[in-house]
Structures are given as structure tokens and as C-alpha cells.
Amino acid sequence: MSKSLKRNKDELLHxxxxxxxxxxxxxxxxxxxDTLEGIAEWWxxxxxxxxxxxxxxxxLSELKERGYVEKIGRGEKAQYHLKTEAIESHLKLRGGDxxxxxxxxxx
Numbered sequence: 001m002s003k004s005l006k007r008n009k010d011e012l013l014h015x016x017x018x019x020x021x022x023x024x025x026x027x028x029x030x031x032x033x034d035t036l037e038g039i040a041e042w043w044x045x046x047x048x049x050x051x052x053x054x055x056x057x058x059x060l061s062e063l064k065e066r067g068y069v070e071k072i073g074r075g076e077k078a079q080y081h082l083k084t085e086a087i088e089s090h091l092k093l094r095g096g097d098x099x100x101x102x103x104x105x106x107x
Contacts, residue, residue: 021047 025043026032034042060080063069067086072079 018044 021044022039024047032043060069060071064071064080068083069080070083072081
């Protein structure tokens with residue numbers, strides 16, 4: 001795929017994400033109105049943070065399952081911290097401290 005086609009595809013995807021963010025905000029706040037700058041800061045960023053938190057929750061859950069972090073408490077007040085022994089073990093298996101992220105087999 002050429003660079004220009006990839007760039008166009010990326011721009012279309014980004015535009016679709018922005019459109020969905022705006023519509024999601026308006027669905028929750030049907031009487032909202034704001035300036036372009038306000039929409040960027042409050043409507044779009046708010047929706048992206050929500051999506052970001054969902055992805056973060058999944059990532060932390062995976063790290064917990066793999067034994068890299070420990071979750072203390074429940075609900076929104078739960079806290080996560082590094083399980084040092086798990087990282088040290090991982091680094092020994094990996095042969096150094098240059099790569100913290102576990103290797104995954106792709107394809």
C-alpha cells in the first residue's frame with residue numbers, strides 16, 4: 001500500500017473516531033453547544049478518555065493474569081502495583097532488562 005493511500009485510510013479512520021466521539025457526547029448531552037476549541041477539549045477528549053480507561057482496564061487485567069501487577073481493593077478505588085519478583089523473573093527469562101514487555105507470538 002502506498003504512503004498516500006495509508007495516510008488517507010488513517011485520516012478516514014481518525015475522522016470516523018472523532019465523529020463517533022462527538023455523537024457519543026451529544027447522546028449524553030443533547031442540549032450541549034460549544035466552540036470548536038471547547039468541543040475538542042471537552043467533548044472529544046472526554047470520550048477518548050473513557051475509551052482509554054476501558055483499554056487500560058483490559059491491559060491491567062492482562063498484566064494481572066500474567067502475574068506482573070497485583071490489584072488491591074475493589075471497584076473504582078482499586079489500586080495496582082508492580083510485582084517486583086515477577087519482573088525480575090521475566091527479565092532473567094528474557095536475558096536482560098532491555099525489554100519489559102513479554103514477547104508474544106504473532107502470525
